[in-house]
Amino acid sequence: MARIRKFSAYRRIERPYTRVSKFKKKSFVKSTPHKVTVRFDMGTRKKKFEYNLDLVSKDDLQIRHNAIESARMTCNRLLEAQAGKNAYFLRISIYPHHILRENPLAAGAGADRFSTGMAHSFGKPISSAARIRKNQVLFHLNINKQYLELAKLSLKRAAKKLPCSCLIKVSQAK
Numbered sequence: 001m002a003r004i005r006k007f008s009a010y011r012r013i014e015r016p017y018t019r020v021s022k023f024k025k026k027s028f029v030k031s032t033p034h035k036v037t038v039r040f041d042m043g044t045r046k047k048k049f050e051y052n053l054d055l056v057s058k059d060d061l062q063i064r065h066n067a068i069e070s071a072r073m074t075c076n077r078l079l080e081a082q083a084g085k086n087a088y089f090l091r092i093s094i095y096p097h098h099i100l101r102e103n104p105l106a107a108g109a110g111a112d113r114f115s116t117g118m119a120h121s122f123g124k125p126i127s128s129a130a131r132i133r134k135n136q137v138l139f140h141l142n143i144n145k146q147y148l149e150l151a152k153l154s155l156k157r158a159a160k161k162l163p164c165s166c167l168i169k170v171s172q173a174k
Contacts, residue, residue, distance in 0.1 A: 004066075004127075005102060005126075007064055007067070007163055011061050011062060011163060012061065012062070013060050013061060013062060013131055013132075029099050029101070029125055032099060032125060032128065033099065033125050033126060033127055033128055035065055035096060035128060036065050036066050036068075036069040037065055037068050037069045037072065037092065037096065038069070039072075040091060040092045040095070041089070041090070041091050041092075042072075042076050042080075042088075042089070042090040042091075043079070043085060043086075043087070043088040043089040043090050043142075044085065044086045044087075044088070044089055045089055047086065047089070048173070049088070049089065049142035049143055049144055049173055050143075050144050050145050050172065050173055051142070051143055051144070051145065051148055051151070051170060051171070051172060051173060052140070052141070052142055052170075052171050052172075052173050053140075053141040053142075053143065053151050053152065053155060053168060053169065053170050053171075054137045054139070054140055054141075054168070054169045054171075055137070055138045055139040055140075055141075055155045055158060055159060055166050055167075055168055056135055056136065056137055056138065056166060056167045056168075056169055057132045057133070057134060057135065057136050057138055057164050057165075057166055057167075058134065058135075058164065058165045058166060058167055059132070059134060059164045059165065060132065060133055060134050061132055061163065061164050062098060062100075062129040062130065062131055062132065063094070063096075063129060063130050063132055063138075063162055063163060063164070064096070064100070064127055064128075064129045064163075065096040065127065065128045065129065065130070066127070067161060067162055067163060068092065068094065068096060068130060068162075070161045071138075071139070071158040071159070071161040071162050072090075072092055072139075072158070074154075074157045074158050074160075074161055075090060075139065075141075075154045075155060075157060075158035076090060076154075078150070078153065078154040078157060079141075079143075079147075079150065079151070079154050082147070082150050083143075083147045083150060087143065087144065087147055088141060088142065088143045088147065088151065089141070089142040089143075090139065090140070090141050090142075091139070091140045091141075092138070092139055093136075093137045093138060093139065093140050094130040094132060094136070094138055095130060096128040096129050096130040097128070097130065097131070098128060098129045098130070098131050099125050099127075099128055100125070100126055100127045100128060100129055101122065101123030101124060101125055101126065102123050102124060102126045103122070103123040103124075132164065138162070138166065139155060139158060141154075141155060142173065148170070152168055152170070155168050156168065
């Protein structure tokens with residue numbers, strides 16, 4: 001299987017481009033890639049918690065779906081192991097809608113015989129990403145006071161999996 005291209009190629013937010021063709025059936029991205037993110041809500045919903053924590057982005061950028069899943073797994077695993085499933089509620093507030101495309105150029109011996117170069121450069125869908133704005137909430141966590149430090153640690157670990165610098169905002173629930 002081919003390597004994943006470095007995400008610095010896709011990090012900046014630009015206007016999403018959809019192919020415009022005189023043939024109607026060619027005027028859109030034909031397929032959407034498989035989303036890796038399994039769950040967006042974890043823990044217990046019904047319970048009332050004392051504190052709300054938000055993981056907030058400091059930058060405008062795109063975050064690939066496998067980075068979101070990696071951050072979710074890291075955060076959830078620590079909370080579930082230390083506090084238990086009934087002690088928190090974690091919600092991922094972003095969804096990877098934007099489809100990333102790649103125009104693969106062949107390299108190596110004989111590549112000139114089957115490479116199209118930039119002649120048909122719209123690209124094939126390879127991944128999806130969430131478009132993030134500055135001060136947008138990425139993860140939302142509800143927890144009680146006894147696990148507040150654990151919650152901060154879990155969100156800090158999740159932030160290290162994301163390609164942006166993040167801020168943790170803590171507030172008391174009303």
